[in-house]
Amino acid sequence: MLAQLLINTLQIGALYVLFSLGFTLVFGVMKVINMAHGEFFAAAAVVTSFLVGLMTMQLALPSWLVYLAASIIAAIVVCIIGALVYLFGIRFYIKDLVGSFILSVGVLLVIQGAVLQGFGGAPRIVPPIFDGTTEIFGARITTNRLVISLAALLITFATYLALQATRWGKALRAVAEDAEAATLQGIPRRRVSFVGFMIATLLAALAGILTISLAPITPAIGEEYLIKSFIIVIIGGLGSIPGAVIGGFSIALIESVVGAYWDPSIATIVMFALVIAFLIFRPQGIFGRAA
């Protein structure tokens, strides 16, 4: 039972973490709450599932190649959208909480409308990439979910390492910590912001691509993830990468425990209650510093 609970937490949490990582990164580097983050996720999921369906019908390719090609195209499309959003909008609203929020809400509406217009609102179901189930310490999980969760964990770990060790990663963390001091050290703040935004967009796109075979895909799935990631970053601390990891898995744990015994909507209420209690005692989150 415990093993099953942990496995459930792992598979729900891995994607939450991947999603929240980009959201918290953008806040850390630019002090921007990017409401369109969920739409990057949803657009990637819808485009990938559309392409998988199209290519399976039209081309006689092996299924792994279809998934790979669809994922790469979707990631590129979403990154182009992300770059446009940054260059023609977000760029002017760095460190402006209200302005960037409203702007990104506008972007959210435009992307959601465009995706609905282009691909329709009907749920798309993509067959699992891997068949069968795996048993770990007596807990059962479909091989598909296991592989996808491990992929999400791997991407998270790689991002974490890149932020710790590479030049750009260090520059990003420096800007997140103190933008003025980083500029004084000769770090090109604007370029670093752009790179940070693009990494976040790519992470959202990858999370979206990974979800396609786990649940029916609709253009509205982004919002659910976005609200969850709000809670995750409140718990972990806004802008904190380790906080996003811990917050993501805590939320997943609550969801799998409460969801296993009671109604899922009770799980959501419990989460919000936890957040409010949390904010009263520790307003800056686990890893956050006082604003």
Added chain:
Amino acid sequence: MRLERLTAGVVTAALIAALIAFSSLGPKNYAVVVLVWIAINAVLAAGVRFVMLIGEVNIAAGTFFGIGAYAAALLTTRTGVPLPLALLAGALAAMAAGAFVGWVTLRTKGAYFFLIMFSFAEIMRLAATQTLAIGGNDGIIGIFPPRELAPWFPTVIVVVCSGCLVALWAAERSILGKLFAAIRSNDRIVQTVGINVLGLKITCLALASLVTGLAGGLQAHLNGVIGPNDFTVALGVYALAYSKIGGEAHVIGAVMGAAFLTIVGQYTAGFNNLELILFGGAIVLTMVLFPRGLLGLVWVLQSASSADRRARVR
């Protein structure tokens, strides 16, 4: 300067009087219906803007709007309390909720306050869907103003909403507004002078919630039907968009933004997906092209024409 103030006051009064007269055409006239929506949205936007005076974003404005709506609607439909008393009770309920929530959440600021209010709005909506005593998911139906008042209800709404807007403007011009501005620029300094900053912040949120709740009660009786999903975070988001697009510098900005986006919304309402694109596009374009909103645009035109005049004098 004094003459300009006086002129502005007279023009505003004349405009309000004209709108009130126009609203007497009654609820059957489409333009009057749109005017009434604009009036309610303007109060919602001005309430959000009022909290921005202390530098915080109250994204849960829709929740306080909903508390006012639910309280007023429950009183008129279930107990037969007269409408004015019910509206007042709704406004006071929203104010009490604002004060209590503020007491807890205003200890945080900036992004954290924003996110906690977002969570609060979501939890209240979820709780309302689960509470059968207030109608659960179905909400409340059959909320109407008294029959003899119905033809005049648009006028009532325009009068009350104008009153709310003027009251918010007056509060901003009073010593309270100066204190809010001081808190916005640096609340620690205000604290060191011995002023109760938390108390003032709570007052600000409570006053904003009072007018928002009043508008909510009006909205409930205008619509006839309310449910938990009418008062989501989206309402707060729109209110914020109204005040930002109109221009944050003055209450008039909130009114202009509400008018602009409500009218844009009327034109796009028939197009489904295009509605999202056009509404979102209007927000993005205004934010990118006129960062100070429609008010900023007015000022640019004004200063251009006065520069013109100066040039001609030379």
